[in-house]
Structure formats: C-alpha cells, structure tokens
Amino acid sequence: NAGVTQTPKFRVLKTGQSMTLLCAQDMNHEYMYWYRQDPGMGLRLIHYSVGEGTTAKGEVPDGYNVSRLKKQNFLLGLESAAPSQTSVYFCASSYFGPNEQFFGPGTRLTVL
Amino acid sequence: LAKTTQPISMDSYEGQEVNITCSHNNIATNDYITWYQQFPSQGPRFIIQGYKTKVTNEVASLFIPADRKSSTLSLPRVSLSDTAVYYCLVVPEGDQGGKLFFGQGTELSVKP
Numbered sequence: 003n004a005g006v007t008q009t010p011k012f013r014v015l016k017t018g019q020s021m022t023l024l025c026a027q028d029m030n031h032e033y034m035y036w037y038r039q040d041p042g043m044g045l046r047l048i049h050y051s052v053g054e055g056t057t058a059k060g061e062v063p064d065g066y067n068v069s070r071l072k073k074q075n076f077l078l079g080l081e082s083a084a085p086s087q088t089s090v091y092f093c094a095s096s097y098f099g100p101n102e103q104f105f106g107p108g109t110r111l112t113v114l
Numbered sequence: 115l116a117k118t119t120q121p122i123s124m125d126s127y128e129g130q131e132v133n134i135t136c137s138h139n140n141i142a143t144n145d146y147i148t149w150y151q152q153f154p155s156q157g158p159r160f161i162i163q164g165y166k167t168k169v170t171n172e173v174a175s176l177f178i179p180a181d182r183k184s185s186t187l188s189l190p191r192v193s194l195s196d197t198a199v200y201y202c203l204v205v206p207e208g209d210q211g212g213k214l215f216f217g218q219g220t221e222l223s224v225k226p
Contacts (some may be wrong), residue, residue, distance in 0.1 A: 006157075011133065019212060035211055044201060044216035052210050082177055092157045100211035105157025 003026050006106035008093050014112045015083045023109050024080040025093030033096045034076035035060075035103065036068060036091040045092060051076055083113045118202045123221040132189045134220050136202030144207035145148050147178060147185045152199045154220070162187070163199075189222075195225045 009024040032053050036043040047060030051070040067079045090110050096102040119137040126132045146165055150158040162169055164176040175188040190195055199219040206213050
C-alpha cells in the first residue's frame, strides 16, 4: 500500500495564479484532512471531509476550496494564490474520526 | 475546547529516558489524549493514544493521572533518530476533526 500520497511535492506560483493539490489514499479511509504548516507553528486545519461528497471548514479555510468526489481523493484548490499561502501543506486520512490520522509527505508551496 | 500546553523544546542524550509532559486543564470527561511525532520534512506520525492510567506500545508509554489534567509521553532509551517534534492533542468526544489543534509541539533534540 502506498498510504497517503500528495501531488505535487513542490510548486512555485505567482500571485493570482490558481492550482490544485491532490491527495490520494489507498486505505479505504472515510475521513480526510488538509493542513498547512508554517515555520514555528503547528499544523492548522484548513478543510476536512467525513466521507465521499462531504466537506467542512477547519480553522483556516479562507482562500481555499476542497472537493471529495471520490472516496480515495481529496483535492485542495487555491483560486487566486497570495504570498500568505506560502506554506507546507499536509494531507491526512483516518478510518473513522480524527484519533489516528495517517499523513502524506507534504507539498511545499511558494507564492511569489 | 481543551487547550494543551507543552514545553517548546527539550534536550536529551542517547540512551536516556525522555518524559514530555502536556497540560490540558480543561479536558472534558470523554476526551482522548493523542500524541504525534514529526520528523523534519515529513508529515506527523501517530504514536499513541490514551484515556486514563497507562498505555504502552512498541514506541512509547503514555501516563495519564486520575484527574487527567496532564499527560506524560515517555520515550525509553532515546536514540538520535528520536530527534523530532512531538505534539500533544486532546480529541473531543464525537469530534470529526474540526476541533483538533496541534499547537507548536515540543522539539526534542537527542545528542550523542
């Protein structure tokens, strides 16, 4: 099993550009999460999903949109990137509830 | 929501036992305590979870006193590879993930 994978690993955007980050899991997990991590800070939850077709806002949802059209995939979109969105983005999944989450390797995004 | 407080950093030497204490004074009756480990440039990894008393697995032990207002993660005989950031989280009962807060964690540095 590959576990949780994230695409791409690195990306540089210019202010105003859009992009989509892809998270895929092969563990048949119901729950999926998107976090961002900034230097000196812990992880902050952006959006999460409790099942296919569902999404919910986390602590810092502004400027991001998500979709969970398939159970195994959770997409994070930035419609108009801003320098404040420069961060490392982590995706995670869990079978049921947030107690034991499996994290992906992260995507390092820089917005110029 | 039960906020957690843990030391920002700790130093140790190889072979020593390391105890990282987390305070969560406002923990609710049915909340769980969960610990994650994060190595540099990687996503967090679930270590251990408990509700009360003591839990042990192949990686660590978790001690929770009767009042549950704190918990201690114990790493036996640490090695250089245990150098990482350790996060203490309180998981509210029934939470789907929207109330998880990782905080800054404790940066453990193990020296030879």
